[in-house]
Amino acid sequence: MTAPFYVSPEQLMKDRADYARKGIARGRSVAVVKYADGVLFVAENPSRGLHKISEIYDRIGFAAVGRYNEFENLRIAGVRLADMRGYSYDRKDVTGRGLANAYAQTLGSIFSSGGEKPFEVELFVAELGEDPADDQIYRLTYDGSVADVETCGVMGGSSDKTEPELTNAYTAGLDLASAIRIAATSLGADIEPKRTISAADLEVAVLDRNRTQPRKFRRISAADVAAALA
Amino acid sequence: MRLDGAFLSVGSSSFVDFLATHDPTLLPSAKVPEGAAIETTHGTTIVAATFDGGVVMAGDRRATMGNVIAQRDIQKVFPADEFSCVGIAGTAGIAVEITRLFQVELEHYEKIERTVLSTDGKANRLAALIRANLGMAMQGLAVVPLFAAFDPSSGVGRIFAFDVTGNKNEERSFHSVGSGSTFARGSLKKLYRHDMTEAEAVTAVIQALYDAADDDTATGGPDLARRIFPLVSVITSEGYRAYTPAETESIANVVVAARMSQPNGPAAPLT
Numbered sequence: 143m144t145a146p147f148y149v150s151p152e153q154l155m156k157d158r159a160d161y162a163r164k165g166i167a168r169g170r171s172v173a174v175v176k177y178a179d180g181v182l183f184v185a186e187n188p189s190r191g192l193h194k195i196s197e198i199y200d201r202i203g204f205a206a207v208g209r210y211n212e213f214e215n216l217r218i219a220g221v222r223l224a225d226m227r228g229y230s231y232d233r234k235d236v237t238g239r240g241l242a243n244a245y246a247q248t249l250g251s252i253f254s255s256g257g258e259k260p261f262e263v264e265l266f267v268a269e270l271g272e273d274p275a276d277d278q279i280y281r282l283t284y285d286g287s288v289a290d291v292e293t294c295g296v297m298g299g300s301s302d303k304t305e306p307e308l309t310n311a312y313t314a315g316l317d318l319a320s321a322i323r324i325a326a327t328s329l330g331a332d333i334e335p336k337r338t339i340s341a342a343d344l345e346v347a348v349l350d351r352n353r354t355q356p357r358k359f360r361r362i363s364a365a366d367v368a369a370a371l372a
Numbered sequence: 373m374r375l376d377g378a379f380l381s382v383g384s385s386s387f388v389d390f391l392a393t394h395d396p397t398l399l400p401s402a403k404v405p406e407g408a409a410i411e412t413t414h415g416t417t418i419v420a421a422t423f424d425g426g427v428v429m430a431g432d433r434r435a436t437m438g439n440v441i442a443q444r445d446i447q448k449v450f451p452a453d454e455f456s457c458v459g460i461a462g463t464a465g466i467a468v469e470i471t472r473l474f475q476v477e478l479e480h481y482e483k484i485e486r487t488v489l490s491t492d493g494k495a496n497r498l499a500a501l502i503r504a505n506l507g508m509a510m511q512g513l514a515v516v517p518l519f520a521a522f523d524p525s526s527g528v529g530r531i532f533a534f535d536v537t538g539n540k541n542e543e544r545s546f547h548s549v550g551s552g553s554t555f556a557r558g559s560l561k562k563l564y565r566h567d568m569t570e571a572e573a574v575t576a577v578i579q580a581l582y583d584a585a586d587d588d589t590a591t592g593g594p595d596l597a598r599r600i601f602p603l604v605s606v607i608t609s610e611g612y613r614a615y616t617p618a619e620t621e622s623i624a625n626v627v628v629a630a631r632m633s634q635p636n637g638p639a640a641p642l643t
Contacts, residue, residue, distance in 0.1 A: 193486065196483070196486075197483055198483070215380055215382075216375075216380075218379075218380075218484055219379035219380050220375075221480065221483045221484055222378075222379050222387075222390050222394075223375060223379060225479070225480050225483075226387075226390070226391070226394070226395070226398070228476070229387075229391075229398065229472065229473065229476045230398055243373075244373055244374070244375050245375070247373060247374040247375075248374050248375045248376070248380075251374055357479075
């Protein structure tokens with residue numbers, strides 16, 4: 143009888159983390175930026191049909207990188223959770239924090255359970271507050287950890303290069319066009335020499351405080367993105 | 373909480389289907405009561421009419437419980453989404469819950485599929501929700517909605533009526549449901565023209581509600597003392613818009629003033 147190989151828990155977790163990180167780094171990046179009227183999401187995504195940025199609820203937006211089927215699954219779960227909460231309590235009782243917590247629990251338990259492979263995804267969950275100071279952005283990683291994003295952030299792809307680029311370019315109170323511009327420029331900084339990503343290859347959406355409707359999520363058309371980049 | 377089971381399962385884009393697997397107790401149809409019929413709050417008359425480029429829906433503000441006026445300012449016309457609205461007659465508590473569920477159903481589909489349902493698709497979903505309430509309808513707790521939508525693909529306003537079994541029936545020009553509907557429909561029959569403008573159609577539905585209130589005790593007319601007027605909503609290519617109380621009041625004032633000299637309202641030509 144042969145003894146099973148001993149693998150230390152540290153090594154096991156490290157292997158799982160490496161696996162997830164490699165998967166996430168293979169894709170393109172998504173940037174999130176707080177601007178004057180709300181929160182901006184910009185993703186490099188040539189596909190018109192397969193989205194990386196989505197509406198979850200009235201004031202909650204979602205952006206993801208990594209494996210499409212996994213984050214799509216999480217997106218739908220988030221919409222179901224939000225709609226169920228809003229239906230059984232009230233629309234005001236659906237919060238970004240609650241959603242981020244549910245995602246964290248889900249990703250965390252999948253990551254540490256031996257039975258399932260870890261999800262190769264990272265998510266941004268953003269919630270528009272009443273005032274700009276109340277806007278919240280959460281970054282969730284494959285292992286279920288949650289971090290607050292203060293002003294702007296990038297995940298996926300070569301975010302080690304693109305995120306510092308965005309952070310350096312960021313200033314408080316940006317208008318929408320400038321915010322789109324710095325996000326698009328920083329997403330192109332993943333290789334040397336820097337690339338220029340065309341408007342057609344960008345997926346752009348905002349949570350816009352100035353919208354009069356209760357649902358604040360709005361996609362920005364390719365033409366408007368092109369105008370902002372010009 | 374961890375999202376698992378029904379949340380992560382590959383399912384349909386329907387919120388109702390999701391609730392049915394995850395938590396069926398939240399569905400209005402899960403609560404069929406036993407025992408004899410009880411007295412509940414009833415919403416009364418809803419009217420709708422199409423006009424050139426859209427559709428208008430209006431409801432009186434009265435809710436009754438037996439012979440008592442339960443509420444003088446109830447809201448019975450609700451937006452369902454950007455291009456459709458629902459007016460409800462029947463048991464108020466269940467009607468409001470079904471409307472809320474219908475609103476979530478449309479928004480849920482839109483978010484999951486990233487496209488809106490067709491107008492017929494929306495009407496069919498509402499029919500299914502009404503049919504699911506059949507058990508309660510047989511206990512005397514019936515809900516009869518009227519559904520109006522602007523169809524962006526054809527550019528016209530459309531009206532759908534339902535019975536308690538969810539039988540869907542598209543009305544071409546105008547329709548009414550609720551206790552005063554017989555009188556409102558008779559009134560609209562004489563006032564309706566196919567080439568009406570929005571303002572004319574709104575005046576016509578307010579006339580129809582006045583006639584319903586004139587002959588049906590459960591329908592409330594314009595309450596001049598409390599300044600409570602019918603709720604009017606229009607849907608055009610610009611989307612859903614509810615008239616402000618001030619807008620409705622000015623139209624209702626004209627209608628009421630004319631009735632002072634002609635209590636039966638405008639007369640249609642004999643031939």
